[in-house]
Amino acid sequence: METKYIKINVLLLIAIIPLSIVGYLFAVSYESLFYIYEWLLALLIISSIMLVWLKLKRH
DSSP, rough: OOHHHHHHHHHHHHHHHHHHHHHHHHHHHHHHHHHHHHHHHHHHHHHHHHHHHHHHHHH
């Protein structure tokens, strides 16, 4: 069960890389859409933190 949390957390954090590429595209070509990148990045980080928090709460 613990490895499940680790795998999900690693995948969430790895998702930052392609999201950053999209964020760069938004910043360069579509400035008006950059807020989407900011919110998705915040969502990924908050999801990762909450996953760790839930894992620690169960122990």
